[in-house]
Amino acid sequence: MPKMKIDGIEIEVPAGITVLQACEMAGVEIPRFCYHERLSIAGNCRMCLVEQEKAPKPIASCAMPVADGMVIKTDTPVVRKARKGVMEFLLINHPLDCPICDQGGECDLQDQAMAFGFDRSRYHENKRAVPDKEFGPLVKTSMTRCIHCTRCIRFATEVAGVEELGATGRGEAMEVTTYVQHALTTELSGNLVDLCPVGALTSKPYAYEARSWELRKTESIDVLDALGSNIRVDARGGVVMRVLPRLNDDVNEEWIGDKTRHAVDGLRYQRLDQPYVRKGGKLVPASWDEAFAAIVGKVKGLDGKKIAAIVGDQCDAESMVALKDLMAALGSPNVDCRQDGAKLEAGVRGSYIFNPGIHGIDQADAVLLVGTNPRWESPVLNARLRKRYLSGRCAFASIGPTVDLTYPVERLGAGPATLRELSEGKLAFFEKLKAAKNPLIIVGMGALTRDDGAAVLALVRDLAEKVNAVREDWNGFAVLHTAAARVGGLDLGLVPGEGGRDVAGILAGAQGKEIEVVYLLGADEIDVQQLGKAFVIYQGHHGDRGAHRADVILPGAAYTEKPGTYVNMEGRVQLGRRAVYPPGEAREDWTILRALSERLGQPLPYDSLDQVRSRLVAVNKTFAALDQQAAGGWGPFGKAGATNDAAFASPVTNYYMTCPISRASRTMAECMASRQQLLAAE
Amino acid sequence: MAMITADPKDVPQVASFSFTPEYMEKVKAEIAQYPPGRQASAVIGVLDLAQRQHGWLPRVAMDEVAKLLDMAPIRVYEIATFYTMFQLKPKGKYLLQVCTTTPCWLRGSDGVMKACREAADDVTFTVQEVECLGGCVNAPVVQINDDFYEDLDEASTRKLLDAFRRGETPKPGPQIDRQASAPVGGPTTLKGE
Numbered sequence: 001m002p003k004m005k006i007d008g009i010e011i012e013v014p015a016g017i018t019v020l021q022a023c024e025m026a027g028v029e030i031p032r033f034c035y036h037e038r039l040s041i042a043g044n045c046r047m048c049l050v051e052q053e054k055a056p057k058p059i060a061s062c063a064m065p066v067a068d069g070m071v072i073k074t075d076t077p078v079v080r081k082a083r084k085g086v087m088e089f090l091l092i093n094h095p096l097d098c099p100i101c102d103q104g105g106e107c108d109l110q111d112q113a114m115a116f117g118f119d120r121s122r123y124h125e126n127k128r129a130v131p132d133k134e135f136g137p138l139v140k141t142s143m144t145r146c147i148h149c150t151r152c153i154r155f156a157t158e159v160a161g162v163e164e165l166g167a168t169g170r171g172e173a174m175e176v177t178t179y180v181q182h183a184l185t186t187e188l189s190g191n192l193v194d195l196c197p198v199g200a201l202t203s204k205p206y207a208y209e210a211r212s213w214e215l216r217k218t219e220s221i222d223v224l225d226a227l228g229s230n231i232r233v234d235a236r237g238g239v240v241m242r243v244l245p246r247l248n249d250d251v252n253e254e255w256i257g258d259k260t261r262h263a264v265d266g267l268r269y270q271r272l273d274q275p276y277v278r279k280g281g282k283l284v285p286a287s288w289d290e291a292f293a294a295i296v297g298k299v300k301g302l303d304g305k306k307i308a309a310i311v312g313d314q315c316d317a318e319s320m321v322a323l324k325d326l327m328a329a330l331g332s333p334n335v336d337c338r339q340d341g342a343k344l345e346a347g348v349r350g351s352y353i354f355n356p357g358i359h360g361i362d363q364a365d366a367v368l369l370v371g372t373n374p375r376w377e378s379p380v381l382n383a384r385l386r387k388r389y390l391s392g393r394c395a396f397a398s399i400g401p402t403v404d405l406t407y408p409v410e411r412l413g414a415g416p417a418t419l420r421e422l423s424e425g426k427l428a429f430f431e432k433l434k435a436a437k438n439p440l441i442i443v444g445m446g447a448l449t450r451d452d453g454a455a456v457l458a459l460v461r462d463l464a465e466k467v468n469a470v471r472e473d474w475n476g477f478a479v480l481h482t483a484a485a486r487v488g489g490l491d492l493g494l495v496p497g498e499g500g501r502d503v504a505g506i507l508a509g510a511q512g513k514e515i516e517v518v519y520l521l522g523a524d525e526i527d528v529q530q531l532g533k534a535f536v537i538y539q540g541h542h543g544d545r546g547a548h549r550a551d552v553i554l555p556g557a558a559y560t561e562k563p564g565t566y567v568n569m570e571g572r573v574q575l576g577r578r579a580v581y582p583p584g585e586a587r588e589d590w591t592i593l594r595a596l597s598e599r600l601g602q603p604l605p606y607d608s609l610d611q612v613r614s615r616l617v618a619v620n621k622t623f624a625a626l627d628q629q630a631a632g633g634w635g636p637f638g639k640a641g642a643t644n645d646a647a648f649a650s651p652v653t654n655y656y657m658t659c660p661i662s663r664a665s666r667t668m669a670e671c672m673a674s675r676q677q678l679l680a681a682e
Numbered sequence: 683m684a685m686i687t688a689d690p691k692d693v694p695q696v697a698s699f700s701f702t703p704e705y706m707e708k709v710k711a712e713i714a715q716y717p718p719g720r721q722a723s724a725v726i727g728v729l730d731l732a733q734r735q736h737g738w739l740p741r742v743a744m745d746e747v748a749k750l751l752d753m754a755p756i757r758v759y760e761i762a763t764f765y766t767m768f769q770l771k772p773k774g775k776y777l778l779q780v781c782t783t784t785p786c787w788l789r790g791s792d793g794v795m796k797a798c799r800e801a802a803d804d805v806t807f808t809v810q811e812v813e814c815l816g817g818c819v820n821a822p823v824v825q826i827n828d829d830f831y832e833d834l835d836e837a838s839t840r841k842l843l844d845a846f847r848r849g850e851t852p853k854p855g856p857q858i859d860r861q862a863s864a865p866v867g868g869p870t871t872l873k874g875e
Contacts, residue, residue, distance in 0.1 A: 157754075163754030163756055163757065164754070164756055165756065166756035166757065166759060166760040167760060168759055168760055168763035168764070169763045169764065170763075170764045178756065179755075179756060179759040179763075180741075180755075
């Protein structure tokens with residue numbers, strides 16, 4: 001390990017890192033624009049110049065590898081002068097329009113000009129102007145502000161895997177462009193805005209909406225896909241203005257998908273802000289008291305077997321445990337959190353989580369995708385898979401839909417027949433999996449929500465054991481979920497009890513009149529037409545499918561409006577926090593269930609959030625370990641049996657609209673239109 | 683403020699482009715110079731061939747090159763817009779690249795430029811002002827398509843262009859009595875035994 005001296009501090013650093021990284025390890029901050037730790041090194045902004053002893057001139061620290069005995073100085077007159085010079089050159093063509101620039105207040109160029117720059121310009125010629133580009137409905141461009149750091153080009157090429165951005169021309173005529181003027185075909189385009197160190201790329205939906213210093217920042221967890229991305233919710237007053245990613249190397253690194261970032265405008269539209277009761281076939285506004293009275297009138301005295309509950313995809317663990325306890329108190333075994341009918345069981349934890357963890361993808365050396373399109377089901381996870389592909393020596397194969405995942409994947413086949421052949425060792429890829437040190441088998445909802453899902457699950461389990469993917473030190477069996485609440489629901493055991501009905505059974509029962517009351521906790525992804533004549537209680541935050549069918553609507557809170565516990569697909573328990581209050585008379589979901597239980601004469605034994613959380617831990621002690629991930633237990637699961645020949649299809653057919661929030665979002669509608677236009681043009 | 687842009691505007695739409703069998707041979711030879719899997723290294727040569735075949739480089743030609751070399755189209759656009767010798771707009775039959783850098787200018791490139799500008803009609807002749815062509819010893823120099831015409835003045839340039847217009851191809855090199863860059867009027871040293 002090379003020993004070096006940075007500003008008089010002796011430090012030993014790992015070989016192969018750069019001087020800039022070594023400086024950071026020594027606690028010295030180096031200004032930079034083009035350097036980004038998750039992208040390749042460009043070395044073109046020259047802001048990171050430092051002085052190296054015995055070197056004739058300042059060196060670009062981001063591109064200089066460390067060597068033994070280096071002596072680096074970062075705060076000498078030479079360095080200060082160099083930085084001043086670089087800043088002056090960068091500002092030659094940069095417009096001084098900070099007061100009308102959306103980046104103002106959170107701009108690297110602005111901050112560094114203040115810290116390291118010269119206090120005036122000596123440039124008297126005309127500044128250059130560059131035509132703006134079309135990057136789609138999410139990224140607003142103002143290319144005159146561009147300082148050519150090429151971070152966006154490197155992100156699109158390396159992380160997002162869409163080689164569509166480039167720098168055309170040379171010298172003063174250099175421009176960052178797609179050249180053909182079309183929207184970027186990536187689900188990660190919002191991250192370009194975060195990466196841009198100046199105001200050249202800003203968020204289009206957020207344009208001129210707010211200033212960074214007006215916003216109240218709340219650290220929370222995303223629920224729009226099952227990855228559980230760490231996010232920061234920025235709100236002003238009672239309105240969520242934007243969502244930004246938070247750093248978590250084990251989950252989302254520092255990226256988030258476009259839906260996570262931009263569907264939040266859906267929180268402003270079609271909200272349920274007061275209770276409703278259906279009277280004479282029409283939903284009319286009611287008070288909480290009236291709504292509860294309507295429910296009590298229907299439910300009290302009813303046999304528990306005639307009551308059922310379906311849990312939605314974005315519920316917090318608190319409301320789920322309250323529902324579970326309430327249904328138990330009412331004597332109903334008919335509870336199900338698997339809205340899409342996934343054939344996952346609650347018993348063995350290893351059977352329903354992404355066992356190796358998201359960071360485990362980095363260690364995998366052979367990957368099999370079964371019935372999943374990760375690019376749409378979880379774009380950030382797909383970027384992680386691409387990262388694994390780029391680091392080399394990893395074979396990828398898929399059984400299921402043919403899609404462009406941004407990295408080459410050998411397609412073995414379409415359906416369970418191919419899976420069976422593979423697990424019997426008849427396909428060449430079997431040997432690759434077997435030879436791999438850490439084989440990873442990712443099974444998606446496209447394979448498990450089918451009628452033969454249990455048999456498919458058994459096949460995958462069988463394959464995992466045959467290729468030695470489940471060992472003491474590695475568990476390569478991974479379920480890729482699409483619903484943020486699913487793992488939490490299964491952890492809490494929200495599955496049919498003894499003699500209980502699952503979702504299909506509840507719907508059949510509702511039509512056959514064996515089920516008289518159905519409680520939908522944010523459940524919108526079922527066919528509500530099949531609820532027959534049942535009395536439907538809908539608790540949720542959006543006037544979506546479930547609410548339209550409901551007989552009583554109880555307005556709940558969306559994920560930004562309540563403190564909630566979520567378990568992501570890898571089984572990591574994370575806490576979401578309240579950024580704003582729910583609109584109107586809407587309330588936090590567990591409190592609604594608590595109040596209802598009181599009216600039904602079966603009061604739930606908790607009155608505060610702390611008590612509910614203790615109850616969570618009592619039901620499953622996993623909930624005590626926050627932000628930790630480990631492979632689940634292993635045991636028998638799935639049900640060996642016949643499979644049919646239908647091809648696996650991804651449950652996400654439209655990335656931009658998968659839940660009530662994204663369906664209400666206008667930005668998402670624009671993204672969809674833009675993508676369709678692009679497809680039509682091809 | 684001058685709007686600058688590399689994205690060509692007002693370029694005629696070209697519907698399709700493909701290499702003729704003759705040019706395809708040359709493209710294959712170009713690609714064969716590099717190890718398998720490194721075919722992208724041939725991009726500059728292949729773009730040049732496309733330009734020679736079509737006269738200039740429309741976007742369809744760049745797309746075709748990208749497809750042939752298995753590159754993302756944007757990577758080809760980057761290269762084609764970076765190098766000034768790639769013509770992204772239609773050109774006349776003869777491209778006159780007039781050097782106006784100091785040595786040529788001192789030896790009278792202004793007159794040469796004047797003659798060229800008057801001849802330029804974008805059908806037969808297109809004029810471009812370029813930096814040093816590296817033929818200073820024979821200044822002023824004009825590069826016409828692939829050849830250098832040297833030791834020009836206004837009158838000889840006119841004569842030269844008239845010859846091109848008539849369909850002739852004048853002899854490249856010095857347009858005065860001079861062998862390559864040897865002294866005017868014959869050798870001055872090492873004449874005897």
